[in-house]
Amino acid sequence: MGKTTLAFLFVLVLSFPGTAIATGIPISDPTAECIDCHASIHPGIVKDWQESRHAKITPSDAMAVEGLARKVSSKTVPEEIRNFAVGCAECHMQRPNEHKDTFDHNGYDIHVVVSPDDCRLCHAEEATQYAKNLMSHAYKNLAENQLYQLHEQSIIGEIDLNSKSKPKATLPASADTKAETCYYCHGTRLKVSGFEIRDTEDVGELEFPIIEGWPNQGVGRINLDGSRGSCSACHTRHLFSIEMARKPHTCRECHIGPDVPAYKVYAASKHGNIYSAMHNNWDFNTVPWTIGKDFGAPTCAACHVSLLTNTDDEVVVERTHQMNNRLPWRIFGLIYAHPHPQNPDTTIIRNKDGLPLPTDFEGGFASNYLIGKDEMESRRKTMQALCLNCHDASWVNGHWRRFENTIRTTNAKTLAGTQIMQEIWKSGHAAGLEQDNNPFDEAIEKKWSETWLFYANTIRFASAMAGGGDYGVYANGRFQLAQTLLELNSWLKLRKSIPGLKLQPHHPSPRIQKFRKEGWGP
Amino acid sequence: MGKTTLAFLFVLVLSFPGTAIATGIPISDPTAECIDCHASIHPGIVKDWQESRHAKITPSDAMAVEGLARKVSSKTVPEEIRNFAVGCAECHMQRPNEHKDTFDHNGYDIHVVVSPDDCRLCHAEEATQYAKNLMSHAYKNLAENQLYQLHEQSIIGEIDLNSKSKPKATLPASADTKAETCYYCHGTRLKVSGFEIRDTEDVGELEFPIIEGWPNQGVGRINLDGSRGSCSACHTRHLFSIEMARKPHTCRECHIGPDVPAYKVYAASKHGNIYSAMHNNWDFNTVPWTIGKDFGAPTCAACHVSLLTNTDDEVVVERTHQMNNRLPWRIFGLIYAHPHPQNPDTTIIRNKDGLPLPTDFEGGFASNYLIGKDEMESRRKTMQALCLNCHDASWVNGHWRRFENTIRTTNAKTLAGTQIMQEIWKSGHAAGLEQDNNPFDEAIEKKWSETWLFYANTIRFASAMAGGGDYGVYANGRFQLAQTLLELNSWLKLRKSIPGLKLQPHHPSPRIQKFRKEGWGP
């Protein structure tokens, strides 16, 4: 489990009820008071914290570390927390006036939800980088894009059993449904709707805030201090472990389905094989993380986040919590792969048809909103610098050429499917945007969605991560893409071949009519 | 690999052929004689046993353990096995007259299949609890429910290539097919059909019983002493390891498919992430199992089976091998989620229409056979007591409210699909129960089955275990549920739109006619 690289300056034995842990770090009075009760009430999280780095070093000592090993990126840290372990109070009592869920708890101002702006006190660079990460806008980018909302509604909305449009989902999804579906990963918008008194087993009646959208650890959560994101999405509370964030299981929480099968592809890749077979011998806790010395094959974090060095102690790539600054291409989630958006707020994008999409339905890029060639080149080079520590240039270039070939060919196949879908809309066998209808809410539209949302995405992940032939072919890959395109076509051909077939009537949606006339928001 | 918490009283070095193991425990003469040969013949299982708790402590010593650490729950243990390691003879020679597979083997009465009633000699409480577990009735509940048998037949039955009904499965599945499909997990009914002489490589001709349904480790196996179940389903022979039973891979053996994707959902949950990343540092062998001290996130066993304590040595939840007594809702396997059955024998249930189902086709509960509100409340509280060791009440309540919302909404969507299916049956485009036909054996009926058997189930698992957005949305979740409902509807609409379409004729099944007139058995 790695080596402890920081010496403890002095040792102090704490004794609080239910635990008997020796740590070398002074604990603030408020934190000691928290632990006094919570070690008994919540032993799981108190124990995790006790094993965390936060319990084992003060910010002062952490700031004394020089060079790449330094984990506290802030130049200054508030004096009142600088010389204590980073305990309960050091996080849950910071900036009380900023947090709408601050409540009086045994004489202290406590807030439930710790936000990136709390973590920023010590980890300023990471918080700033993360604010540029698409993920930090994952709530807004979905909830405030009216076209995406049509897609969302068609999947998680409720069905009016008495409506003629059954089984279309015409009723809105409840907040509870939203919180455990799209917004489980994207993050919820938190809101304090009041306060309530609960009768606690241990100390009688206490008052707590009622928080809508809670619990949630989604990457784009809107916090009660207005900040975006949740550090605990990856640095799971209360270990806040670098080890856990560096292992691929963290990413699996949200990157596992056919829309974004990163974990599955990784697990079947050569890198994933090496990780699975050998990682018990690696060190996931060292900072910086040294290729060859600490680990033998990249995990998700190695390629996308971590500060890596080589065995000459040279920096191979800088740490980034923006994550996409090693990625020229955005390969999932939309109808076509395209250069990454310039701005993490993608609700501002409009394609040539005025739709809030980074490409048009024919695959053309909304280039004004996307990064340009130079930035793409720079990001490609940053990523490749990493690959080149185990692979020679011909290997890396060959891999990359294949990846960009796959972006082109999957986009071309998605276009073939979209052209058939457009023919279906024109033929009157289904109704899309041109007919002022939701383009995602009919059976055949769901089949079309599969082509780009599942199969083209999976193929691109398999290509990007050299993730084995199966995910590129038979496991939601080119077999299923070919099959689904043929089925779209066969569906239309059959209907055209039936003499006298009666068409279903379609009714324009006033809401969509309005969007198409007046624009898609915000 | 955990710590040995029991002191061995004396040490005795055994030497038998092919092994050279020192253990501190006296071994009975018959067991020593077994090992004499089988250490060479079956080194895999003998070695496992030697590493097991059973080889390392006698029942007497195990019974001397006081308090929660005690693993032998029986108040008394037969004197003849009390002072030896629990070896071959102590299990395979117990209660010889009860076991139909008892045979003479080198002068000993041996039976092949060890049953829960053998294990009961030392582990009485667990055996008694398990008899109340739905799983112990998994064979009977499937094999003796005539409606489930229609479903089973439509999936695993054979096809008569010369029949007009091809490719419907009109011929019965063979015992061999049954044993490796449904009954692999549900358990087979074992039966001694005779004895045979086999020429063994090592000691010449020997007689052995011929056991139909063997091998099998299914949870509801009908044993040769009449008992139900197989402890080795989870406590894999011959380690019988608590560690293995507590890790989630054991449950994965039967809980992995789209009908019951518990393992997949767990692996993608926050809990599963913590387990995957950190469990090498945990202790899976301590009894009781202490939250925070021994493990940092729950596995399947932690929530559903194990005796858990907090770091104050207080019991958080009692051990249960009934397993569903922490579960108010039964969320999979049937058309609608519903309160758990009162009785593990579900063949006795009749819904308002006389069908052997816990709900009717419209989703109404067969409440007379299901647990009531009080019992549901009690079970909810038992489970939540566990959650509260790492989460505060607002977190736990928020999670639970979402879960019950999901039960309601998935039941409502399943109802929408069933209403369309009923319309299809009425329209004559398929034939269901009302037409005295198998409601599961046509292409469109299989599509309907997907809505509740795969997608509603997966969505509920994702909700119950906070298992990530993907299993609730794109990985056999709400996307597929929405799509399949739309396809059911579109299938019917197309047929209604075709002028002059010829309907396929349907023929009533005399067997189903009889069930509908005379009741569904047994």
Place this chain on the structure above:
Amino acid sequence: MGKTTLAFLFVLVLSFPGTAIATGIPISDPTAECIDCHASIHPGIVKDWQESRHAKITPSDAMAVEGLARKVSSKTVPEEIRNFAVGCAECHMQRPNEHKDTFDHNGYDIHVVVSPDDCRLCHAEEATQYAKNLMSHAYKNLAENQLYQLHEQSIIGEIDLNSKSKPKATLPASADTKAETCYYCHGTRLKVSGFEIRDTEDVGELEFPIIEGWPNQGVGRINLDGSRGSCSACHTRHLFSIEMARKPHTCRECHIGPDVPAYKVYAASKHGNIYSAMHNNWDFNTVPWTIGKDFGAPTCAACHVSLLTNTDDEVVVERTHQMNNRLPWRIFGLIYAHPHPQNPDTTIIRNKDGLPLPTDFEGGFASNYLIGKDEMESRRKTMQALCLNCHDASWVNGHWRRFENTIRTTNAKTLAGTQIMQEIWKSGHAAGLEQDNNPFDEAIEKKWSETWLFYANTIRFASAMAGGGDYGVYANGRFQLAQTLLELNSWLKLRKSIPGLKLQPHHPSPRIQKFRKEGWGP
């Protein structure tokens, strides 16, 4: 991580830039020179090599090992490499005239791609066995079978957006697409297309070969010395680890999709459960590998490759890199399961209809090309000898009887589907071989392909590996097989029921006409 079983004769401390590793083995001058630069440039692979067996023993010392523990199977090893660690030069500089990618690199003749014929210098028996392995012919068997090429084309070919046949894939796939799909696992054909000068960061301009088909680690790769295969497919460079090859994650790289779900099935099997829960206590590095002592449940390698002994040091099964000589039946990849081909080159097979298939479309075996009863019996016994170390004969026989029952029943169901497909072709609703058309490139043909390529295969894997009920039933098993057969039938019935339905015209393919008249090549 296992025990080092070979004593090092003397210790010599090497120091090269960027590393500080002590090893006991002399390193050749050329290898030392390689490491001099590459330890800095490619720390990942140099570090792996330093931890490999190759860095820790000379061939001479390895050859001095007697008995089953010997890993160097060659009787003689070239003198010039015998007394050094097997380093860079010892592999990348062997047989320079044989390798078309040999280039001058700082005065040395280096080749990029190390082949099985290089490895053969020390590992002659393994290389010879592997040449008999179907996998070594995986490139040829796919690329030179014209019927398989029709299947491949229909999946990975490109779509001509302006063609009437859209969305059929009528344009050939590019080399880049091929290399990351079918040939990722099957292996590419490597070819040196020229040489190029690259400006390297560290030492300026250098010349390197341009290799088409690179990178690739596929099992049937055609190497630049004409040999077939890639040892690094399983013994990942540059650890070349037995441990990694013995763990199931290696096989997962290519055996994960619905066509060949070996890893998924294993992971859900009892064996996979035991592996997952307990393997941290096993030793994956010992040779021979002893059942019970070194490991407690088989991995892929244990059953299919490794030299296994029992605890009496008797050989249970010999090592084989042919892999199928413990397998009577070939259970995946084709329309029906059948006895294994006699020759690893399957392009020579012709069925009774002259097609390059090991069975005809009705399921009859092309027996002249397949192994006979005696060989099947012998292979069955070899495999069962292994099972019998943990299971008694009735268990093993019962398992095997079920497996052969499943081969029969899945073949019968596939026949039912193929009969419907043939009826569809005859009816004119699709066009197959009889109509001089690709039998795999229409929507309904893809559905037919699913029956044998995904579902029958998955069912057989679940049976062969006792891999749980779910993969035999609901997880791409008998449920989906039954459903798809019903859908094939329903598809045809609907079309037959529509009065006046217009058939789509079909045009014979001249290429297929030629194959059918003149034979399927080569």
